[in-house]
Amino acid sequence: MSQSIDSQFNQSQTHQPLPDQVSPTPPKPPLLEVRELGKAYRRYRNEMTRVASWFSAIKPEEETWILRDINFDIAQGEAVGIVGQNGAGKSTLLKMITGTLRPTEGYIRTHGRVAAILELGMGFNGELTGRQNVIHSAGLMGFTHAQIDAVIDDIEDFAEIGEYFDKPMRVYSSGMQMRVAFSVATAFRPEILIVDEALSVGDAYFQHKSFDRIREFQRQGTSLLIVSHDKAAIQSLCDRAILLEQGKVLQDGLPQDIMDYYNAIIAKKENDRVEITPLDGGQIQTRSGSGEASIKRVSLHATSGSPLDVVDVGQMVELRVNVAIHADLPELVLGYKIKDRVGQDVFGTNTWHTHQVEQQLAAGETLTYRMCFSANLGPGSYSVSLSVHSNDTHLTHNYQWVDHALVFQMVNMGKDFFLGSCWIMPTIECERQAAISSAPNESV
Amino acid sequence: MLESLKGAWRYRQFIATSIRHELVTRFARSRIGGAWMIIHPLSMVLIYALILSAVLAAKLPGIESQYAYAIYLTAGMLGWSLFSEILNRCLGVFIENANLMKKLVFPKIALPVIITGSSLINNFALFIVILVVFAVLDHFTPTTLLWVPVLTAITVLLALGLGLMLGILNVFIRDIGQIMPIVLQFLFWFTPVVYPAEIVPPSLQAIIAFNPLFHLVGAYHDVLAYGHAPSLPALVGLTALGVALMVMSAMLFRKASPEMVDAL
Numbered sequence: 079m080s081q082s083i084d085s086q087f088n089q090s091q092t093h094q095p096l097p098d099q100v101s102p103t104p105p106k107p108p109l110l111e112v113r114e115l116g117k118a119y120r121r122y123r124n125e126m127t128r129v130a131s132w133f134s135a136i137k138p139e140e141e142t143w144i145l146r147d148i149n150f151d152i153a154q155g156e157a158v159g160i161v162g163q164n165g166a167g168k169s170t171l172l173k174m175i176t177g178t179l180r181p182t183e184g185y186i187r188t189h190g191r192v193a194a195i196l197e198l199g200m201g202f203n204g205e206l207t208g209r210q211n212v213i214h215s216a217g218l219m220g221f222t223h224a225q226i227d228a229v230i231d232d233i234e235d236f237a238e239i240g241e242y243f244d245k246p247m248r249v250y251s252s253g254m255q256m257r258v259a260f261s262v263a264t265a266f267r268p269e270i271l272i273v274d275e276a277l278s279v280g281d282a283y284f285q286h287k288s289f290d291r292i293r294e295f296q297r298q299g300t301s302l303l304i305v306s307h308d309k310a311a312i313q314s315l316c317d318r319a320i321l322l323e324q325g326k327v328l329q330d331g332l333p334q335d336i337m338d339y340y341n342a343i344i345a346k347k348e349n350d351r352v353e354i355t356p357l358d359g360g361q362i363q364t365r366s367g368s369g370e371a372s373i374k375r376v377s378l379h380a381t382s383g384s385p386l387d388v389v390d391v392g393q394m395v396e397l398r399v400n401v402a403i404h405a406d407l408p409e410l411v412l413g414y415k416i417k418d419r420v421g422q423d424v425f426g427t428n429t430w431h432t433h434q435v436e437q438q439l440a441a442g443e444t445l446t447y448r449m450c451f452s453a454n455l456g457p458g459s460y461s462v463s464l465s466v467h468s469n470d471t472h473l474t475h476n477y478q479w480v481d482h483a484l485v486f487q488m489v490n491m492g493k494d495f496f497l498g499s500c501w502i503m504p505t506i507e508c509e510r511q512a513a514i515s516s517a518p519n520e521s522v
Numbered sequence: 523m524l525e526s527l528k529g530a531w532r533y534r535q536f537i538a539t540s541i542r543h544e545l546v547t548r549f550a551r552s553r554i555g556g557a558w559m560i561i562h563p564l565s566m567v568l569i570y571a572l573i574l575s576a577v578l579a580a581k582l583p584g585i586e587s588q589y590a591y592a593i594y595l596t597a598g599m600l601g602w603s604l605f606s607e608i609l610n611r612c613l614g615v616f617i618e619n620a621n622l623m624k625k626l627v628f629p630k631i632a633l634p635v636i637i638t639g640s641s642l643i644n645n646f647a648l649f650i651v652i653l654v655v656f657a658v659l660d661h662f663t664p665t666t667l668l669w670v671p672v673l674t675a676i677t678v679l680l681a682l683g684l685g686l687m688l689g690i691l692n693v694f695i696r697d698i699g700q701i702m703p704i705v706l707q708f709l710f711w712f713t714p715v716v717y718p719a720e721i722v723p724p725s726l727q728a729i730i731a732f733n734p735l736f737h738l739v740g741a742y743h744d745v746l747a748y749g750h751a752p753s754l755p756a757l758v759g760l761t762a763l764g765v766a767l768m769v770m771s772a773m774l775f776r777k778a779s780p781e782m783v784d785a786l
Contacts, residue, residue: 120781
């Protein structure tokens with residue numbers, strides 16, 4: 079991989095927005111070309127045989143293909159999301175693009191420098207000062223002292239850690255370390271930048287600042303490759319997304335389309351399960367209850383009936399709950415509650431409040447509830463808790479209670495930006511009155 | 523190999539700062555800092571010179587000093603310590619820097635070069651201390667001192683050639699990292715560092731002569747203890763062996779390089 083550092087080196091110091099001359103130029107050759115790319119991990123009978131294979135024609139005992147037949151291009155200034163579940167091959171692909179792993183077959187052609195901010199602070203030494211560590215890591219990136227000297231003041235300014243910059247790094251807070259790490263990783267504008275969206279660079283202020291810098295790079299022509307497990311992030315950040323599944327490009331297209339596809343994959347997996355199981359995200363599901371009735375299946379659907387995992391703000395959705403009755407019951411109430419990421423209740427109700435209590439149920443019966451509502455929620459992750467009980471509260475006769483029965487993502491795909499967990503968009507009117515031209519305003 | 527040498531050259535400034543940072547961090551937060559660089563080798567030499575000479579006051583043929591044994595010992599230690607330091611550190615260099623190699627692209631060859639650089643600095647400090655102590659003991663061999671850089675170069679060639687090879691193999695076969703300290707122990711005792719070469723029984727002389735370090739340490743003894751030029755055929759042989767090891771390492775490195783990160 080050639081590292082043409084010198085050419086972009088001068089530009090990198092201009093942090094002022096460049097005139098919009100870069101993006102609308104006629105189509106340029108792609109910055110990144112991936113062709114027939116494949117990566118296999120080879121297992122030999124023992125490691126001695128592996129060593130022998132370098133000098134002879136010994137074949138590996140087993141080849142495990144992590145990725146195969148990957149083809150795509152990335153144009154200048156494009157932001158491309160790499161989506162896929164754990165083990166789909168995302169990080170292997172990115173390591174090959176960065177150049178730390180070598181492809182087993184096919185090739186990657188890059189035009190310009192590739193930088194990755196996947197894991198910040200690599201090779202930092204606590205005994206060295208921030209400044210020394212900056213010189214060290216920029217050196218590791220292949221820059222000469224002259225190049226580093228030219229940007230070290232920018233790095234210091236960007237990190238905003240004041241006099242700590244010349245103190246040993248062991249006295250830094252983790253946030254400060256991240257600031258320095260991010261500042262040095264992005265001191266020189268790369269042609270291709272690999273970003274882990276979930277990467278935390280400390281406080282919200284710096285998070286915004288660092289994101290502005292990434293956006294600025296993109297305006298100047300840097301292509302972004304954004305990795306994420308978070309489907310919502312891909313939606314809002316990328317022009318395009320590539321869905322990897324079991325080492326193959328399953329789909330390459332607009333983020334919306336990819337997300338629909340992703341939802342379908344997830345749904346397919348979910349349908350294989352008979353019982354409700356805790357969904358991903360590391361949340362612990364608690365179940366309790368006497369068990370006369372149980373919740374068999376929970377799913378979220380679009381009005382068309384197709385299963386959903388990612389929901390647009392304001393979208394009409396249907397929460398479908400199947401309840402099985404195991405004993406004769408006089409009455410049954412179903413309740414549900416939507417909680418946000420940190421467990422705050424956002425909304426909850428039950429069929430007692432809505433005057434829809436089911437009476438006289440017999441063992442063996444099943445009930446299907448369909449709850450349609452408009453998902454007027456803010457972007458983020460939400461979970462649904464469910465309960466079946468006999469009265470207005472689940473405290474008297476609690477048949478079953480399931481926490482985190484379902485987790486879904488809210489994404490703002492087309493609405494105007496807003497904050498919070500609730501979408502209550504106003505219509506805004508503003509009246510202006512001309513200034514009264516007499517005496518200057520001297521009210522206190 | 524040319525490729526990696528070019529890479530190392532491109533990273534020369536990084537290599538230089540890395541060596542400096544290694545020294546800085548080693549003495550960080552200690553009150554007298556860099557002075558420890560002298561104190562450590564000095565104490566080692568003094569222990570040998572004073573204590574061992576008092577206990578083992580036996581004179582060695584060829585050295586006119588009551589500190590003959592200590593002089594002999596420190597001369598040999600200069601060569602042995604450089605060899606074993608480079609070898610030991612090269613053995614684990616790729617494994618210790620696994621994380622770095624998995625995340626960043628840089629010439630891997632820079633890592634053993636950094637090790638060699640910092641080992642050379644340590645060795646130089648030891649050499650200076652030895653010279654001072656020798657001067658104090660009134661044992662000075664100025665004419666043959668010019669051989670020391672030559673011997674140092676040969677030692678580096680041997681240690682780096684062997685260390686790189688074992689370091690690469692150690693990534694795949696981790697047992698090497700376990701077995702090498704044992705092998706090094708044997709090697710140390712099969713090399714006349716703490717005992718004079720003459721006490722080895724003639725029947726074993728032929729066997730011990732197969733140990734390249736026997737000749738290397740012998741050359742250090744010639745130059746620093748006995749004050750005469752080392753055996754040229756031995757030096758040529760050692761250089762040839764060193765070059766052969768380096769070439770083999772380079773070939774191995776080229777083959778192993780694509781799979782190295784896979785195995786880390």
